Amino acid sequence: MKKYQFKLQFNEEKIKAIKVSLKDKNKNLDEEIIKFLDSLYSKNVPKLLKKYIEEGFETEDKTKEAVKEVEKEVPKEEKLSSETLDNNNKKY
Structure with a gap:
């Protein structure tokens, strides 16, 4: 399946805070975003x-x-x- 690449703008300090918080939980921002998108797909696509x-x-x-x-x-x-x-x- 073809992949789509996102380019987003978001507050840099908030991103840093998210990354630090996720790292403490042994999680990765990219993986969490993919999980979120999969959830959106599951809930919204017929x-x-x-x-x-x-x-x-x-x-x-x-x-x-x-x-x-x-x-x-x-x-x-x-x-x-x-x-x-x-x-x-x-x-x-």
């Missing part, structure tokens, strides 16, 4: 999208099917607000 990513669909048709299935999972309120935004952005 099951069908996870399945798609893990199986690595090869054809465009399968991709379209997966997107349709994910759209079914999206609550109607979110769909309506997206449609409303799309309609508000149209030029007349």
Whole structure:
């Protein structure tokens, strides 16, 4: 799987404090960030999208099917607000 590299800006003193605190607990900042990102992925990505990513669909048709299935999972309120935004952005 292809890796994504982050470049973030954060208070340097806070980073130093985090590193020192983690070192006292025999932990590593990079590993803790990866655990956090894995947790975000687990909690927020729909099951069908996870399945798609893990199986690595090869054809465009399968991709379209997966997107349709994910759209079914999206609550109607979110769909309506997206449609409303799309309609508000149209030029007349």
